[in-house]
Amino acid sequence: MTESTYRIQGATGDWEVVIGLEVHAQVTSQSKLFSGSATAFGAEPNSQVSLVDAAMPGMLPVPNRECIRQAVRTGMAINAQINKWSRFDRKNYFYADLPQGYQISQLYHPLVGEGSIEIVLDEKNPENSTKTIGIERIHVEQDAGKLMHDQHPTMSYVDLNRSGVALMEIVSRPDMRSPAEAGAYLTKLRTILRYVGSCDGNMDQGSMRADVNVSVRKPGEPFGTRTETKNVNSVRFVMQAIEHEANRQVDVLEGGGKIVQETRLFDPNTGSTRSMRSKEDAHDYRYFPDPDLLPLELDDAFLEDCLASLPELPDAKRHRYESDLDLSAYNAGVLTADVETARWFELLLAETAKAAGKQPAEVAKQASNWLISELFGALNKLGTSLDESPVTPEKGAELLSLIAKGTISGSAAKQVLEIMLETGDDAGVIVEREGLKQESDTGAIEAEVDKVLAANADKVEQYKAGKEALFGFFVGQTMKAMKGKGNPQVVNEILKAKLAS
Numbered sequence: 262m263t264e265s266t267y268r269i270q271g272a273t274g275d276w277e278v279v280i281g282l283e284v285h286a287q288v289t290s291q292s293k294l295f296s297g298s299a300t301a302f303g304a305e306p307n308s309q310v311s312l313v314d315a316a317m318p319g320m321l322p323v324p325n326r327e328c329i330r331q332a333v334r335t336g337m338a339i340n341a342q343i344n345k346w347s348r349f350d351r352k353n354y355f356y357a358d359l360p361q362g363y364q365i366s367q368l369y370h371p372l373v374g375e376g377s378i379e380i381v382l383d384e385k386n387p388e389n390s391t392k393t394i395g396i397e398r399i400h401v402e403q404d405a406g407k408l409m410h411d412q413h414p415t416m417s418y419v420d421l422n423r424s425g426v427a428l429m430e431i432v433s434r435p436d437m438r439s440p441a442e443a444g445a446y447l448t449k450l451r452t453i454l455r456y457v458g459s460c461d462g463n464m465d466q467g468s469m470r471a472d473v474n475v476s477v478r479k480p481g482e483p484f485g486t487r488t489e490t491k492n493v494n495s496v497r498f499v500m501q502a503i504e505h506e507a508n509r510q511v512d513v514l515e516g517g518g519k520i521v522q523e524t525r526l527f528d529p530n531t532g533s534t535r536s537m538r539s540k541e542d543a544h545d546y547r548y549f550p551d552p553d554l555l556p557l558e559l560d561d562a563f564l565e566d567c568l569a570s571l572p573e574l575p576d577a578k579r580h581r582y583e584s585d586l587d588l589s590a591y592n593a594g595v596l597t598a599d600v601e602t603a604r605w606f607e608l609l610l611a612e613t614a615k616a617a618g619k620q621p622a623e624v625a626k627q628a629s630n631w632l633i634s635e636l637f638g639a640l641n642k643l644g645t646s647l648d649e650s651p652v653t654p655e656k657g658a659e660l661l662s663l664i665a666k667g668t669i670s671g672s673a674a675k676q677v678l679e680i681m682l683e684t685g686d687d688a689g690v691i692v693e694r695e696g697l698k699q700e701s702d703t704g705a706i707e708a709e710v711d712k713v714l715a716a717n718a719d720k721v722e723q724y725k726a727g728k729e730a731l732f733g734f735f736v737g738q739t740m741k742a743m744k745g746k747g748n749p750q751v752v753n754e755i756l757k758a759k760l761a762s
Contacts, residue, residue, distance in 0.1 A: 267439030269477065271511045277480045278507040279487075280437035280473070282499070284450060286335075286429045286460040287404070287468035288328045294403045294427035295322030295365065302466050306409075306420040314425040316360035321553050328427035329557065331459040332372050332401050333567045335429060338457045338574055339396055341376025345559045349401075349551040358406035358419050366402035366430075368548045372557065373399035378453070379576065380445040387590045394446050395434030404428050423467075429460070435474065435484065440500035447471060447496050448598075452575050456600045470494045473527075475506040477514070485510070486520040490534050493527050502527040506534050578603060586610075586625035595633055605647055605654055606632055612658030617665060624661070631661060639678055651685035652678070660688040667748050673697040699748050703755065706739070706747055710755050713738045724760060732756065 268275040293300060296313035313320045336343050348370040351363040376396040383390035406424040410417045431450065437443045451469060454460040462469050471494075476487035488510070490502045510520050525534040573581070575597045582593035596606045606629065613628050614621045636657065640650055652660075660677060663669045669677060669692055680691045692698055713735060714721055724731040739752050 267441070268480075269507055269511050271515045273515055275480060276477045276507075276511050276514075278438060278503065279435050279476045279478060279484055280439075280443050280503055281435035281487075282433045282437070282443060282447065283472040283474065283489075284431040284433075284447065285404075285470050285472070285492075286431060286454055286462075288331045288401075288427035288429055289459055289461060290325060290327045290331065290427060292325055292327075293425040294325050294328050294401065296425055298425065300426050302463075302468070304422055306418070307422060309422045310424065314360070314421055316362075322365065322551075324554065324557065325427065328401065329372065329559075330563075330567055331427075331457075332399060332429050333559070333564065334457050334571060335431075335454065335459045336373030336376060336399050337568055337571060338453050339376035339378055341396055341399065342374030343559070343564060344370065344372060344374055345564070346370065346556055347372045348556045349554045350548045351551050352402075352546045352548055354546055356405065357417070358408050358421070358424065360406070360421065360424060364403060364405065365551055365554070367400035369550075370556075371398045371400035378446060378449055380442065380449050381594065382441065382445060384594055385591055387594050392436075392442065394436045394442075397432045397434055399429050399431050402428050402430060435476075435487075440503040443473070443503055444496050444500045447499055449575075451496075452598060452600070456572055456574055458572075464494045464496075467494060471499050473499055473502050473506070475503055475510070476520070477507055477510045485514075486522050488520065488523055488525050488534075490525045490527050491537065495529075498527060498529055501529075501532045502534055505532055509534070575600075575603075582625075582629075586622050586629075588625060588629050592629045592633060596629060601648055608654035609657050609661075612655050613661050616658055616662040624665075627661060627665070628658075632657070635675065635678060639682055643682065650682065652681050656681060656687060663688055663692060667699055667750070668692065669697055670699050670745065670749060672745065673699065697746075699746050703751060706743070706751050707755050709739050709742045709747070710735075710752070710759055713742060714759060721760065732760070735760070 268277060288294075290300060292298060293311075293314065296311040298311040298314055299309045301309070313322060333343055347367060349365050350368045352366045352368070353363045355362055375398070378394050378396060379391050380394060381387045381391055404423050404426040406419055406421040408417050408419060412418050433446065437446060451462040451464075454469070455462045460469055464470065470492045473490040473493055474487045475490070476485040478485045488506060490506060493499045493502050506525070513520060521539070523539050524537045526537045527534050579593045579597040582588045582596060583590060588596070595602075597603050609632060610621045610625060610628050613624045617624055636650070636652060637647075640647065660674060660681070663677075664671065664674050673692075676695075677688050677691050677697060680686065680695070681688060717735070717738070720731050720734065724735075735756050736749070736752055739756065740747050740749070
């Protein structure tokens with residue numbers, strides 16, 4: 262285990278930042294936590310609101326089994342304690358988009374207890390740069406609605422589509438000590454949620470957002486007073502908020518002031534935080550057990566079903582890629598960082614192995630290197646993503662097969678890939694149409710080699726006299742004579758044999 266060293270240098274010496282994150286993850290389900298209303302993103306305002314969501318008198322909540330199941334599966338994925346008995350509480354506060362005047366949450370008896378997540382601080386050296394971040398709890402609660410302030414110059418509107426949507430609040434321990442650690446933790450948590458399928462992780466749509474708790478202290482001293490920056494919706498913004506807030510607190514303390522426990526907002530345009538309101542404590546919300554809901558009691562069969570439904574998780578998949586496929590730690594980390602990338606790679610691997618008549622492990626390095634270096638590089642230049650790529654795993658496997666068989670050279674393969682991304686055509690079609698097929702006929706190559714050697718007799722003598730660096734010259738001249746279509750391996754073999762005679 263390692264810990265990144267991050268210190269803020271002030272006039273009175275170094276300061277250490279202490280970070281905890283409360284992540285609100287919207288549960289993947291067809292309906293809300295306590296009603297049958299739909300949860301689809303982007304629907305017309307107030308088109309997905311039941312009488313329960315609108316808090317009409319006499320309406321009673323009924324827990325959604327799938328939402329509970331998804332939260333339990335998430336807890337299992339982070340090796341957390343699953344509480345077979347849990348209870349819902351009312352958190353009382355007034356806000357215009359909270360129709361009930363309270364939020365149904367879990368304070369005293371959450372569904373999921375302590376767990377942990379292992380993060381990697383250096384992707385190029387993952388084995389020696391890990392740190393374990395503790396998870397304090399995961400509780401299930403309902404989301405509030407949404408206020409819209411930009412529809413009218415003097416009025417605000419309320420959209421209750423989000424009211425009652427199920428959230429998992431995933432509360433970390435204050436174990437992070439740098440913006441980079443917080444970014445790695447949030448990224449890893451998002452990866453796990455997407456593997457499990459319990460949250461889509463779309464931070465830009467608000468289905469995953471973080472409340473960022475930050476305090477500073479002199480190294481070794483007790484924790485300082487923390488502030489909470491609410492609803493930060495990207496990894497980059499979380500890191501910026503921490504950076505700004507930590508430096509602000511150091512400036513306040515070194516100026517003789519005190520940190521006030523408060524809730525703050527992050528401004529992405531300036532990368533700064535500003536005060537929103539004083540921070541409430543639990544007693545301010547007057548929590549009490551929700552009288553309309555019985556405690557949740559989970560039986561062994563339900564828990565066994567949840568456990569059996571879990572997929573291979575990112576850490577296990579990464580270790581398998583390293584041990585079974587002999588991939589580097591870096592490649593394995595890149596390929597397992599996102600569930601869709603892992604699925605794409607495994608389809609590519611299966612198709613490549615099938616085309617070559619080999620086992621997946623025999624072609625894994627070639628497939629992973631091509632995907633990471635060539636396809637990812639080309640997609641980055643185009644500013645697009647893997648899921649939008651016209652190159653499918655099947656098309657990629659065909660291109661790899663042409664390379665492996667010597668049908669095309671490495672440089673021609675790059676050209677073919679560019680055309681595939683532009684047109685969506687198959688690799689074989691492009692090779693034939695563009696005349697990119699590599700010449701592997703030993704007779705034709707030998708004839709060109711003979712011409713090159715005859716035209717450069719003086720250099721042949723120099724080579725045989727010990728100037729071996731000239732070998733590259735002969736290769737280059739032969740490839741030039743063949744307009745780049747000679748198979749480099751065959752060219753090298755024939756040249757070596759000719760020059761040795």
